[in-house]
Amino acid sequence: MEFFGVRETSPNRSPIIDQWQKPFGLRGQNWCMMFQWNMEERSARKHGYKNPLAKTALCCQQLAYARRVASKLKVVYCGVAVSPKVQTGWLGITSKNGTSRELIGKQWSGHVFRVRQDLGDVVLTVEGNCKNMVTSRIFKKSKTLAFIAPL
Numbered sequence: 001m002e003f004f005g006v007r008e009t010s011p012n013r014s015p016i017i018d019q020w021q022k023p024f025g026l027r028g029q030n031w032c033m034m035f036q037w038n039m040e041e042r043s044a045r046k047h048g049y050k051n052p053l054a055k056t057a058l059c060c061q062q063l064a065y066a067r068r069v070a071s072k073l074k075v076v077y078c079g080v081a082v083s084p085k086v087q088t089g090w091l092g093i094t095s096k097n098g099t100s101r102e103l104i105g106k107q108w109s110g111h112v113f114r115v116r117q118d119l120g121d122v123v124l125t126v127e128g129n130c131k132n133m134v135t136s137r138i139f140k141k142s143k144t145l146a147f148i149a150p151l
Contacts, residue, residue, distance in 0.1 A: 003035075004136070006133060007133040010028075012028045012029055017035075017128075020038045021057075023037075023055065026057060032111050032112050032113075033056065033058060033062055035127075035128025035129065036091060036113075036114055036127075037051070037055060053065075053073075053091075054066075059110030060107050062148065063145070063148065072151050073148050073149065074150075075147070075149075076090075076147040076148075078141050078145075078147065083121050083141045083142065084141070086115050086141075087149065088118075089150075090114070090115045091112055091114055091147065092114075092123065092141075092144045092147050093111075093144065093145050093146050093148065094112070095109070095110045096110065097109070111127070114127065123138070123141060125139050
């Protein structure tokens with residue numbers, strides 16, 4: 001993982017983080033979604049496919065986009081009672097406002113991670129802007145609003 005350990009040198013900033021924010025015309029903003037979009041864009045260019053993610057810095061907008069039929073993405077909802085089987089590469093969307101589906105279509109503050117491995121009720125992640133850096137951790141599926149996967 002080439003970018004593991006990239007850290008902020010000031011709030012939401014570093015030379016590399018600034019590069020991830022540049023395509024969005026932003027600087028010094030929460031960058032978890034921009035990190036994931038940039039990683040998908042790199043992979044798309046390397047392997048010759050179109051990045052299926054919406055070019056947005058907001059997790060709530062990415063989830064809204066993924067719910068559209070034409071997005072070529074699928075949304076798998078989860079929560080306390082549902083622990084879906086997920087695959088490496090899927091995105092997990094969380095909300096600071098909880099896991100209620102009532103959040104769908106509204107603007108809220110969230111976070112996004114990429115699944116490295118499904119471990120049952122938890123996943124191993126790759127995420128940007130987690131503890132001010134690119135890192136990996138174990139995350140409970142029950143605290144995830146939804147997963148986004150390519151069709």
